[in-house]
Amino acid sequence: xxxxxKSKNLIKMxxxxxxxxxxxxxxxxxxxxxxxSAGGPEAYGFCVACHTRxxxxxxxxxxxxxxxxxxxxxxxxxAPALSIIGVMIGALIAAKNNKxxxxxxxxxKGALLYFLGGIFVLIFALLLGGxxxxxxxxxxxxxxxxxxxxxxxxxxxFVGTRIVLFQMKKQIEEEAK
Amino acid sequence: xxxQSVFTGTAVLILxxxxxxxxxxxxxxxxxxxxxxxxxxxxxxxxxxxTRLFFGYLALIAxxxxxxxxxxxxxxxxxxxxxxxxxxxxxxxxxxxxGGLENWAYIILAIIxxxxxxxxxxxxxxxxxxxxxMGFEGNVKSLFFILGMMVGAVLFHLFIASWVVSxx
Numbered sequence: 001x002x003x004x005x006k007s008k009n010l011i012k013m014x015x016x017x018x019x020x021x022x023x024x025x026x027x028x029x030x031x032x033x034x035x036x037s038a039g040g041p042e043a044y045g046f047c048v049a050c051h052t053r054x055x056x057x058x059x060x061x062x063x064x065x066x067x068x069x070x071x072x073x074x075x076x077x078x079a080p081a082l083s084i085i086g087v088m089i090g091a092l093i094a095a096k097n098n099k100x101x102x103x104x105x106x107x108x109k110g111a112l113l114y115f116l117g118g119i120f121v122l123i124f125a126l127l128l129g130g131x132x133x134x135x136x137x138x139x140x141x142x143x144x145x146x147x148x149x150x151x152x153x154x155x156x157x158f159v160g161t162r163i164v165l166f167q168m169k170k171q172i173e174e175e176a177k
Numbered sequence: 178x179x180x181q182s183v184f185t186g187t188a189v190l191i192l193x194x195x196x197x198x199x200x201x202x203x204x205x206x207x208x209x210x211x212x213x214x215x216x217x218x219x220x221x222x223x224x225x226x227x228t229r230l231f232f233g234y235l236a237l238i239a240x241x242x243x244x245x246x247x248x249x250x251x252x253x254x255x256x257x258x259x260x261x262x263x264x265x266x267x268x269x270x271x272x273x274x275x276g277g278l279e280n281w282a283y284i285i286l287a288i289i290x291x292x293x294x295x296x297x298x299x300x301x302x303x304x305x306x307x308x309x310x311m312g313f314e315g316n317v318k319s320l321f322f323i324l325g326m327m328v329g330a331v332l333f334h335l336f337i338a339s340w341v342v343s344x345x
Contacts, residue, residue: 017218017233020207025240027200033248034196036255038189041272043245043261046200048305050273053330060331068334071273077193086201087208087306091313094209106317114318117301118308118325119332121294126333127341128290129273131305132215135291136234138271140241142260145270145283149291156295157219164299165224 028137039072043141046083047134049125054080128152205310214307216298275338282345 013019028045036042044050050071057068058080074080095101106114125131128149130138135153138146207213211233218230249256258264261271268280270287278286298304303311303319305326312319 014207015210017211017213017230018236020204020211020213021233021236021238022240023207024204025237025242026244027203028241029244029248031196031200032245033252033255035189035193038193042256042258043271044273046204048309049326049330051197051201052305052326053333056327056330057334068331069338073193077190079194081197082194083197083201083204084309086198086203087205087309088201088313090202090205090207091209091310092205093202094206095314098210100209101315103315104317106321110318111321114301114322115325115328117297118322118327119329120325121297121301121305121322122326122329123333123337124290124293124297125305126273126290126330126338127275127286128294129270129287132234132294133237133304133306134273136215136238137241138261138273140238141245141271142258142262142264143271144262144267145287148284149287152288152291153216153295153298154219156292156297157216157299158223158295159292160296160299161220161223163296 024133025137025140035073039076041071041073043134043137043143044071044073045137047130047137048084048087049122049131050134051081051083052122053126055082055084204306205313208306208310209314212307213310214304216295216304217302217307219295220299275342278342278345286341 024046028043031045032042054070054074058070058074060066061068061070070080092101128135128146130146130149132150132153135146135149139150212230213233214230215234215237218228218232218234221227221229222231245256245259249259258271261269266280268284270283275286294304301308301322308319308322308326312323
């Protein structure tokens, strides 16, 4: 009996966002303490937008000899930060292990919309200097500009939810007709 | 002090890709299991008064602050400017955005960037991390989103960064 409740608690913990939030914060600080001497920057332990940028731009720089901007520690190291590849591998393992992997096909319009969305989200993220996760790390590091960024994200989300609600209402009204 | 002497020179340059890869696998695994999403957390809070994901994001900020504080006591050289605003001034950004602008320009960029990311994130159903996770749960749309992010990274530094800097 005791074992059963233990494993239930473990599953609860693994599926808890708070648990992952604590892990990301801790590992980001650990990573900085280990890797900062490679060139920084600070509060850079985990960032979806910037690490994608580092990986892709570093690859393009080495293929075409261009000099696109890459974070110092990615430029100095033998290979750039690979956390994005890691996220892909981790998510795939988790989805396969728990039988949650389902192919959801996309039509051309949807694929194009998401492709353009990806381009714009990355551009907006780099204007802020990081995705929401690096903004959180920067804020924790004492960067007040990142706090403004987080508030702006919240405002954007708020406006977005109003638009989504408005669209849903319209749809319901149309279906009722 | 011990750690510093171990991780210097070429050792660190080899460790950058390896450690970030391991970090990514851990985050990816648990992000799939928990549905972790920063923008999704704010959305659920505003739409349904649900705090599950939002508390995950708050936990990230709190944990990062405590961890930075503790690690900066152990290995101070790796955290030269913690607490940043006190060291560098209130609205000086940590490097990452286009370089060499005035502080007020960074405030505008942070507001535009954050607002745009939040708005698009809600419309497309998730923040960049959630999109990567959904893509590798088999969602083809999200795979195109990832592809878009990769193209956006190149476009940003080819054209947009210099264009933005020229505006200010």
